[in-house]
Each structure stands twice: as C-alpha cells, then as structure tokens.
Amino acid sequence: MSIDVLMYSSNYCPFCTRAKQLLQSKGVVVKELIVDGNPELRQEMMQKGGRHTVPQIWVGDTHVGGCDDLFALERAGKFDALVQCAG
Template sequence: MATVEMYLKTTCPYCIRASELLRGKGITPTTYNLDAGGPKRDEMIERCGRMTVPQIFIDGRHVGGCDDLFALEREGRLDPLLAA
C-alpha cells in the first residue's frame, strides 16, 4: 500500500469527503491538522504551493485536493496509485 498524507482542517467538508473516500478504500492517511495554522501550514505551502485544504500526497507525490482526488477515482487512476 502507498503512503498517503493529508493536510486538513477538522471542520472542512472537502477534507471530510476526501477522508471518507480514502477510508472506504482501506487507507488511513497520515494527517496534519491545520486548524491552528503554524509550521505545518508553511510546510504544506512549501510542498505544493497551495494554501487551501485538503492537500493530499501519495508516496510523496502531490495529487491535489478533494476534487482532484475524486477526479482520479472517476478516471480509474486512484486505485493504481494507492496500490503502488
């Protein structure tokens, strides 16, 4: 299984949707809570150049946010990434 990391905020509906999709696939991502901002937010921006959450990484590769994750799923490209 791939290593999945997700930067999120606990009340963000897009973060919740992305988490549910991954959980449905048996994936428990390493999560970085940005509710209070701080160094992890700066780290996220440095890694992907985006300021919104969620931001998702699979095996260190930035795949984007919630909409991007669902697009990968629709296109049949998410499962191969997670199985790598």
Template sequence: MSEASPAIRIYSTAVCPYCVAAKNFLKSQGREWTEVRVDLDPAEREKMMAITRRTSVPQIFVGDFHVGGYDDMMAMHRAGKLLPLLDGQAPEAGA
C-alpha cells in the same frame, strides 16, 4: 516495487467539509492515512503551502506524489488512476 502501499498524508483543518469527504472516501477504500492539522500548527501550514503552492485544504499526498485536493482526487479516481497509485504503482506522466 514494494508490496506495501505508499503512505497517504492529508493536510486538513477541523472545519473542512472536503477534508471529511476525502477521508470518508479513503475509508470506503479501506485505506489509512496520516492527518496533518494545519489549523493547529502554523508551521505545518507553511510547509504545506511551500510544497504544494496552494493554500486550500485538503492537500493529499500518496507517497511523494501530490494528488491535490478532494476534487483532484476524485477526478483521478474517475479516470482510473487513483487506485493503482494507492496500490503502489507509479503515476503515469501527466497524471
């Protein structure tokens, strides 16, 4: 297990309140992320849809793990599963 936290990637658009909420939550946890603006790059939107099978934003990844959208991330947080994931622990099966 590496000591470094996994990279966080957020697929988002400029006018998405849930994207802003997700980034504000991650900021409150002292986390940094890479933002992929699918409204500026249609190829990235196609890539996001191909790997998530979803069209909505945000789509949040921690390392290679697809967390989902803002509601999915907050549900993981309430279940106590998000912070361990952010700290580099592998997600439990079925998480």
C-alpha cells in the same frame, strides 16, 4: 493497504471530510495533519504543494492535490493504479 497517504486538513473543512471518507472507503490509512491554529504546518503544506487550501493529499511521493483532484482521479479509474505504483 500499507501505502503512506498524507493529508493536510482542517477540522472545519467539509472537503477534508469527503476526501478522508473516500480514502478510508478504499482501505487506505491516512496520516492526517491538522493545520488549524498551526501556521508553521500550513506553511510546510504550502511549500510542499504550492497551494494554500485544504485538503492537500499525497500518495507516497505524489501530490494528488485537493478533494476535487482526488475525486477526479477516482472517477478516471486512476487512483488504485497510483496506490499500487506508490506501494
């Protein structure tokens, strides 16, 4: 898929790893921004998404939220439709 998926994450976050694995299993290319040691990037993430936890995921212009939000979207069968709409 050629849709843009942006994920703010941390190298030490198991939720980030799970989210990235799900996205990759769906054939989605993830642009990952690591916030570790980068307070400016973390601030950018918080301003964009209103949350301070990682991961924070966007599909196109749509803020999905975190790992639990992503998996809930997938369980509900709505992730593929979101990717198609964003593409």
